[in-house]
Amino acid sequence: MLRVLLLWLVADLPLAKAVKPAATLPLLVQLEGQALVPFYLEQKQAGLSSDALGQAVQRQAKRIAAEQDALAKRLEADDVRVTRRYSRLVNALRVRVAPERRATLAKQTGVKRVERLRVYEPLTAKSVPAIGAKTAWGTRTTGYDGKGMRIAVIDTGLDYTHAMFGGAGTEKAYQSNDATKVEEGSFPTDKVDGWDFAGKDYSGEDDVPLPDGDPLDRSGYGHGTHVAGIVAGVGVTKKGRPYDGDYFAGLDYSEFLLGPGVAPKAKLFALKIFGDKALNSTNLVLDALEWCADPNADNDFADRMDVVNLSLGSTLGLEEKHEAEAEVFTNLTRLGSVIVSGAGNSNNNNFYHVAAPGVERSVIAVGSAKLDGSVYRMAARSARGPSSPHSLLKPELIAPGELIQSARMGTGTGGAWFTGTSLAVPHVAGVAALARQAHPGWRATEITALL
Ligand SMILES: [Ca+2]
Ligand SMILES: [Ca+2]
Ligand SMILES: [Ca+2]
Known part of the structure; x- marks a missing residue:
């Protein structure tokens, strides 16, 4: 925990002159529905023809979009900012939210898990x-x-x-x-x-x-x-x-x-x-x-x-x-x-x-x-x-x-x-x-x- 705090401080240094967003946390909110790639692989395994497979994937893409729309709407009404959507490798929204709201976010209907995005250098x-x-x-x-x-x-x-x-x-x-x-x-x-x-x-x-x-x-x-x-x-x-x-x-x-x-x-x-x-x-x-x-x-x-x-x-x-x-x-x-x-x-x-x-x-x-x-x-x-x-x-x-x-x-x-x-x-x-x-x-x- 201490390390996280220290790194937070370090990460903040170069931002001194940038416009600082409100103290929100970037989080990944994973939804329940299966992402497109695992869906595709499973259907392919089941032996679907390539035409049928393509159509099935497009239908799943629509389901994911609808699921994400619904959740995003509820989140945004609740002051959670949705900044990005993912559907292929993971069915998830990237959001910014006040740290103290994180726990309630995880309890939302349709949410599978909430986690920090890993940071790289x-x-x-x-x-x-x-x-x-x-x-x-x-x-x-x-x-x-x-x-x-x-x-x-x-x-x-x-x-x-x-x-x-x-x-x-x-x-x-x-x-x-x-x-x-x-x-x-x-x-x-x-x-x-x-x-x-x-x-x-x-x-x-x-x-x-x-x-x-x-x-x-x-x-x-x-x-x-x-x-x-x-x-x-x-x-x-x-x-x-x-x-x-x-x-x-x-x-x-x-x-x-x-x-x-x-x-x-x-x-x-x-x-x-x-x-x-x-x-x-x-x-x-x-x-x-x-x-x-x-x-x-x-x-x-x-x-x-x-x-x-x-x-x-x-x-x-x-x-x-x-x-x-x-x-x-x-x-x-x-x-x-x-x-x-x-x-x-x-x-x-x-x-x-x-x-x-x-x-x-x-x-x-x-x-x-x-x-x-x-x-x-x-x-x-x-x-x-x-x-x-x-x-x-x-x-x-x-x-x-x-x-x-x-x-x-x-x-x-x-x-x-x-x-x-x-x-x-x-x-x-x-x-x-x-x-x-x-x-x-x-x-x-x-x-x-x-x-
Ligand atoms: Ca392509
Ligand atoms: Ca150029
Ligand atoms: Ca460029």
Whole structure:
């Protein structure tokens, strides 16, 4: 409890000059009705034809909307502000309410549970990755390079003007791009799509997000850009151009200014959940995860993400249960998305393990504290596991450093070596994309087991 209070104080500091909303708490109110994704999976299991399945899902969507309308109406009459609705991975409303009202909220008819939204910050733990991605690329004709895979990077945004992502590759292109709006033809690009859930001035969980649709990274040191480059950057040639050739085991790294990421042919989806300026906290992870299940929001989940990268850690609210949030992760995993996340940061090395056991089962939690150990162990285990002819991770390790360097936001073609950033998560996410490409029919848990 003390810790919660202390963190509350800390979280409040940067908000001093912002317009402070009334002392209300952001809460997640989960409703009784089944969310769309578990409903869809259950009906699919029952053997419904794809037409009937689609119609059944649309009917369920209407039921959820009606249920949410009714509850929202009652809540708002009672001075509870509804700020967001979720229906796919969890049937829930995000609300703001005076803290003392929380208990009565939970007793409302139709409410399953009420809980705090978990708050996240970018991971900053040290790491030295060493994996066999280059081997997985294989030969020119047989390898895996991420082609056709869709990878979400839930982070500070992404500098898609950088050559690492097929952009113009000039500082001017970055500077002249207004990050608060999408100029015609500027976004999405062939390589990068996405959304800005936070907007320019979002300052954390006590602030109101103003989404703007352009996830261009303006976050101080470019956390999301760096992470995304490791996951799926195309590589920058010595001439400062995006590399557009094949990826294979014998690729000559000396021909690159910036070596490619782990799954360089994958498509990236930059889901920006932090404000532009400072690296504050965020509680918009759920918004981004809902998007991952159904990017075009038509309640057809064929466009769900293959891999979700969360290089984030949680610092606040560990004393609370996060069962609804655990369901979100579980449902997205059951839908087929492989979720790769950090296991903690300097404030909390027990992220997930303390508060959300359900999450632990569905998310690949890459430990940052014991990073070297876990990554090497992973490689060693796969070396002993010759079970599959398509075995992706062979014992040959890439020299640490070869892939640690990644794109530096705002430089056009430049790189940065971020030894202070956790790089294991995007590496594992990239490998997960290669594994998904190799085994498109597998469940996310099977991909996780392979890794
Ligand atoms: Ca923006
Ligand atoms: Ca723009
Ligand atoms: Ca869809």
